[in-house]
Amino acid sequence: MSTLAHTMMTAARSADSGLAGPGELDRYPYAEAPVTERLGAPSWDGSDPELGRVGRRSAGNRGRGLHGQLVQQLGQMIVSGDLGADRPLVPEEIGQRFEVSRTVVRESLRVLEAKGLVSARPNVGTRVRPVSDWNLLDPDIIEWRAFGPQRDNQRRELSELRWTIEPLAARLAAGHGREDVQQRLSDMVEIMSHAMGQGDALTFSRADAEFHSLLIQVAGNRMLEHLSGIVSSALQVSGGPVTGCDRPTDASLGHHARIVDALAAGDGAAAEAAMRQLLIVHPEVERVVPAPREH
Numbered sequence: 085m086s087t088l089a090h091t092m093m094t095a096a097r098s099a100d101s102g103l104a105g106p107g108e109l110d111r112y113p114y115a116e117a118p119v120t121e122r123l124g125a126p127s128w129d130g131s132d133p134e135l136g137r138v139g140r141r142s143a144g145n146r147g148r149g150l151h152g153q154l155v156q157q158l159g160q161m162i163v164s165g166d167l168g169a170d171r172p173l174v175p176e177e178i179g180q181r182f183e184v185s186r187t188v189v190r191e192s193l194r195v196l197e198a199k200g201l202v203s204a205r206p207n208v209g210t211r212v213r214p215v216s217d218w219n220l221l222d223p224d225i226i227e228w229r230a231f232g233p234q235r236d237n238q239r240r241e242l243s244e245l246r247w248t249i250e251p252l253a254a255r256l257a258a259g260h261g262r263e264d265v266q267q268r269l270s271d272m273v274e275i276m277s278h279a280m281g282q283g284d285a286l287t288f289s290r291a292d293a294e295f296h297s298l299l300i301q302v303a304g305n306r307m308l309e310h311l312s313g314i315v316s317s318a319l320q321v322s323g324g325p326v327t328g329c330d331r332p333t334d335a336s337l338g339h340h341a342r343i344v345d346a347l348a349a350g351d352g353a354a355a356e357a358a359m360r361q362l363l364i365v366h367p368e369v370e371r372v373v374p375a376p377r378e379h
Contacts, residue, residue, distance in 0.1 A: 150184055154192040155224075157182070162201050162212050163228040173202060173210040199225060226317040242314070247363055249311055250296065254343055254359040256303035258352035265302045269295060269344045273337065280332040288332045293319045295340060336362065 158178070161167045175189045182189075193210055196202045200219040204210045218225055229238035257265075272295040279287035293316050300312040339362035346355035 150188050151191045151195075154178075154182055154184055154188055155195045158192060158196060159199070159201060159224060160228050160232065162196070163225065163234070164232040167212050169212050169214045171212050173212065175210070201225070221311070221314055223313050223317040226314065242317075243363075245311075246315060247360075249300070249308065250315065250363060251356045251359045253300040253303040253305075253308055254347075255352035255356040256305060256308070257299050258347050258350050258355045260302050260304050262302065265298065266344065266348055268298060269347065272298070273340045273344060276332070276340065277337055280337065285332065289319065292340075299343070 158167070158173075167173070173193065175186055175193070178184075178193075179186055179189045193202060193204065197204060197210075199222045200217045201213060202210050203213050203217075220226070220229075226238065226242065229235070230242075272291045275291040276288050276295075279285075279291065296315050296319065297312045300315060301309050303309070339358050342358040343355050343362070346352075346358055
């Protein structure tokens with residue numbers, strides 16, 4: 085096994101960690117909702133009891149401390165519909181419900197605003213925005229939708245989007261014959277093969293995610309490159325329709341290897357075909373990739 089494979093196998097078993105760095109968060113000017121509007125504020129008592137004290141839960145939202153955990157929990161509540169559109173979110177009430185400081189609440193709301201989930205306006209306060217305003221390509225929102233009431237729609241949409249993005253990326257990448265990229269992709273296939281033999285699903289999934297992300301990044305299209313995070317999120321979402329990437333099998337490895345061979349040969353058509361085969365949904369589950377329309 086190569087040094088890279090050994091390193092990645094070891095790293096995959098290590099716990100993710102992150103640093104909480106609130107900085108000067110109090111400078112963010114979140115307006116308070118008028119007292120008369122607070123009567124319509126969310127009833128925190130009716131929410132999931134497991135959400136309890138933020139500080140006692142494992143690190144969420146990529147391991148970014150209390151602020152990250154609160155973003156995770158509020159985001160899940162908004163996406164699930166527990167916090168309805170256009171409802172006021174009062175920082176003091178959120179702080180009391182989750183037992184975190186005002187600074188943590190303000191920074192968390194700022195992150196949610198950047199994702200399009202909430203808006204803060206003077207004399208109006210902070211409110212949940214309608215779904216049409218959400219950044220549906222944000223990796224966190226993809227994850228929250230995939231594990232919430234909209235899970236079926238989210239997974240279908242991800243599968244359809246991957247079916248559009250990745251075969252194109254594979255074809256374009258065949259025109260960029262960089263030896264370092266070829267070696268890296270080969271390394272990922274080697275890691276996946278070794279992980280499958282060891283029954284190490286975590287290492288397999290991480291190598292798989294890097295393979296697909298790297299392929300998009302070397303396609304030579306900057307707009308496609310910005311979509312690489314979507315593919316990574318799709319690969320991290322478990323359950324739902326199963327594609328060749330979702331199950332470690334010899335067939336899946338074979339398709340990955342054929343993509344690498346096609347790229348090395350500069351054969352864009354073969355690379356695209358191999359990627360389409362990889363993304364085909366297994367016959368034992370419902371097909372989610374639509375058939376091409378006949379003109």
